[in-house]
Amino acid sequence: MKNDxxxxxLHLAAAIGNLDLCWCISSQDKSxxxxxxKEGETPLFQAARHGQEKAFFYLRxxxxxxxxxxxxxxxxGDTILxxxxxxxxxxxxxxxxxxxxxxxxxxxxxNLTPLHVAAAAMQVVVQMMQRKIYKDQIEDRLIRKWIIAAxxxxxxxxD
Numbered sequence: 001m002k003n004d005x006x007x008x009x010l011h012l013a014a015a016i017g018n019l020d021l022c023w024c025i026s027s028q029d030k031s032x033x034x035x036x037x038k039e040g041e042t043p044l045f046q047a048a049r050h051g052q053e054k055a056f057f058y059l060r061x062x063x064x065x066x067x068x069x070x071x072x073x074x075x076x077g078d079t080i081l082x083x084x085x086x087x088x089x090x091x092x093x094x095x096x097x098x099x100x101x102x103x104x105x106x107x108x109x110x111n112l113t114p115l116h117v118a119a120a121a122m123q124v125v126v127q128m129m130q131r132k133i134y135k136d137q138i139e140d141r142l143i144r145k146w147i148i149a150a151x152x153x154x155x156x157x158x159d
Contacts, residue, residue: 017052
């Protein structure tokens with residue numbers, strides 16, 4: 001049974017992190033963990049893509065940790081590690097590296113390793129922090145003006 005995207009109920013359960021449903025379905029048919037949808041994603045991949053760490057590690061255990069072929073963890077060159085970093089699931093990404101150190105050097109179709117993706121994400125964080133610092137400086141100046149104006153309401157605060 002699949003939907004229009006080729007997802008099985010296990011794909012959907014893994015994507016939302018429903019462990020009870022993952023257990024119920026995978027205990028009936030373990031092979032569904034390796035079933036691919038039209039995008040080529042397995043339930044294991046979908047759990048990682050959506051940051052559902054508990055579902056991912058449960059399905060990994062259920063399938064057999066050492067029996068998982070790497071192609072179950074890669075889509076169009078992007079690994080589960082690429083997706084964990086893109087989704088900002090950094091703790092999860094570290095645990096993925098612990099289990100699959102070989103994914104660290106895997107390049108996607110754009111020749112980007114997970115480290116490149118992390119560096120790009122950090123660049124965005126730095127830019128956001130710079131904008132916030134600038135915004136905070138402007139707010140501080142305005143607050144100082146208001147305090148001065150409140151202290152001497154007959155005068156306008158000068159900067």
